[in-house]
Amino acid sequence: MARLIVMGGGVSGHTTATFAKKWLGKKHEVVVVTPNSNWNWIPSNIWVGVGQMKKEEVVFPLAPVYKKAGIDFRQAKAVSIHPDGKEGDTTPYITIEYTDADKAGQTEELTYDYLVNATGPKLNFDATPGLGNGEGQMGSHTVSVCTADHAVHANEELRKIFDKAKAGERQKILVGTGHGMCTCQGAAFEYIFNIEHEATAAGVRDMIDIKWISNESFMGDFGMGGLHMKVGGYVVSSKLFAESLFSERNVPWLIGAHVSKVEEGKAHYELLDGTTGVEEFDFAMLIPPFAGVGIKAYAKDGSDMTDKIFAPNAFMKVDADYTAKPYEEWRAADWPRTYQNPDYKNMFAAGIAFAPPHLISKPMKSVNGTPINPTPPRTGMPSGIIGKAVAHSVCDMIKNPDAKPHEASMAEMGAACVASAGKGLTTGTAAAMTVFPVVPDFETYPGTGRDTDYTFGEIGLAGHWIKHILHHLFIYKAKLKPGWTLVPE
Amino acid sequence: MSHEKNFQKEQFTLTMIPGGFAKKMRTCLIFQAFRFAVINIKMLVVVSKSH
Numbered sequence: 001m002a003r004l005i006v007m008g009g010g011v012s013g014h015t016t017a018t019f020a021k022k023w024l025g026k027k028h029e030v031v032v033v034t035p036n037s038n039w040n041w042i043p044s045n046i047w048v049g050v051g052q053m054k055k056e057e058v059v060f061p062l063a064p065v066y067k068k069a070g071i072d073f074r075q076a077k078a079v080s081i082h083p084d085g086k087e088g089d090t091t092p093y094i095t096i097e098y099t100d101a102d103k104a105g106q107t108e109e110l111t112y113d114y115l116v117n118a119t120g121p122k123l124n125f126d127a128t129p130g131l132g133n134g135e136g137q138m139g140s141h142t143v144s145v146c147t148a149d150h151a152v153h154a155n156e157e158l159r160k161i162f163d164k165a166k167a168g169e170r171q172k173i174l175v176g177t178g179h180g181m182c183t184c185q186g187a188a189f190e191y192i193f194n195i196e197h198e199a200t201a202a203g204v205r206d207m208i209d210i211k212w213i214s215n216e217s218f219m220g221d222f223g224m225g226g227l228h229m230k231v232g233g234y235v236v237s238s239k240l241f242a243e244s245l246f247s248e249r250n251v252p253w254l255i256g257a258h259v260s261k262v263e264e265g266k267a268h269y270e271l272l273d274g275t276t277g278v279e280e281f282d283f284a285m286l287i288p289p290f291a292g293v294g295i296k297a298y299a300k301d302g303s304d305m306t307d308k309i310f311a312p313n314a315f316m317k318v319d320a321d322y323t324a325k326p327y328e329e330w331r332a333a334d335w336p337r338t339y340q341n342p343d344y345k346n347m348f349a350a351g352i353a354f355a356p357p358h359l360i361s362k363p364m365k366s367v368n369g370t371p372i373n374p375t376p377p378r379t380g381m382p383s384g385i386i387g388k389a390v391a392h393s394v395c396d397m398i399k400n401p402d403a404k405p406h407e408a409s410m411a412e413m414g415a416a417c418v419a420s421a422g423k424g425l426t427t428g429t430a431a432a433m434t435v436f437p438v439v440p441d442f443e444t445y446p447g448t449g450r451d452t453d454y455t456f457g458e459i460g461l462a463g464h465w466i467k468h469i470l471h472h473l474f475i476y477k478a479k480l481k482p483g484w485t486l487v488p489e
Numbered sequence: 490m491s492h493e494k495n496f497q498k499e500q501f502t503l504t505m506i507p508g509g510f511a512k513k514m515r516t517c518l519i520f521q522a523f524r525f526a527v528i529n530i531k532m533l534v535v536v537s538k539s540h
Contacts, residue, residue, distance in 0.1 A: 240504055240505060243502075243503070243504035244504045244505050244506060244507070247502045247504050247506055248506050248507060381536075381539070385539055385540060388540075408539075408540075412539070413538075413539035413540075414535035414536070414538060414539045415535075415539075416532050416535060416536075426516070426518070429515055429516070432528055434531060434532055434535045436535050436538065436539075454531060454534060454535050454538070456531065458524065458528060459507075459515055460514070460515040460516070460520075460521050460524060461515065461516055461518070461521040461525075462521045462522075462524040462525035462527075462528050463528065465521075465525055466525070466528060466529065466532070488533075488536045488537075488540070489536075489540075
């Protein structure tokens, strides 16, 4: 019997674990180690953040689902990896620290035959002074929608703003990225339009100034270097698409901005041209930068080899080309295909946990040398697809150690993104976008780097309906209800 | 033209803003039902090409 350990129970880890268990059956063991007791459909946190959904609608307990699937669930955080085992025993293992109420703080060693790192990101609030509380958690000056609990808190604070606006007190809302190296602009993008929609519905839009602040060097970069889509017979850049959305809603923007410090009601920033400024706010939702969760790696003799397994940003090294080279020399082939660690073939990283070879967007620095550019998105659909490919690889390797790993390069896969505003089936609206491939491939698609037949954006109710369907479909799938394998990632 | 109010004199906006017809089509149930089918088909193709 082989044992697969999946560290992380988010989109990627859950996909890996559930498919692996289905394909391996009872002959082999699948263990999931995740500090969270609930699974969270993160895209719908946006609706929680504006009070259109309850937390309970976007989360569900993992334990009963894993029990039904025959997966060994450990509510714990992974602390360290020991891929060569220890003195006298070469069996690889990880150490975990339990987080559930019954065993909180207890540690355990778990041996493995195959290991998948799908921990997702650490929300690195403390990278920006004042954005975090100095202890790794969100600070008190801003809100976030990165977790369901954060989103509940965001809505509570937002309602206070709406109440003040109703009372005739002019309010200022700031939404965007809280650091020069953030990713996940899409979540902030969706949140700002939901706030605008809710403020309009509440009749207080005229009393609220809403502003966008982002580390993108141009509107519509989205961490993917922007994209081009076919609209009305033209190939149009996402810059025009995004600026149009903001202008239509009378939301001004501040881009190329690194938020350097946050205080009560104030966000200090530096722009690409080196100038600095302060943006005042009554309510701010600023996305934190992501980093790896900080798992350590140790050699058999106990020496620290974290640098060998993980990149400096604490994401795990995989089969990417990490050679430092200028933007002009970046190629689609730099991106990983199998997500297998180059030193340990029984170790993979899936979803956000793998270290990208470089940015997708053109690297930018302010004249003062501060890097201000979005980092690559790996959330949602790519996370799911990578998780499934890794599950395939592990299952094949368990049956045949010489099996060739499956491939899922982000330069050969697309992604769908639906940024919805409002929740009503006839009153909401959405910007539905697909991009193919996520990482532009200028050799295969000279010009825009992408297939413009399948890279498109559209605004309307249709995208809004799709957002609703995706919400229910993916939660249905994650609960492993009948036919779950038929729902694509 | 109410939908053009955000092109303000003080801050010249270098982008496009939808007119009344484009806005109407965004919430036209018949047109959106058709677009729903088209977007779904395109997304399914993207999904199938990605696996």
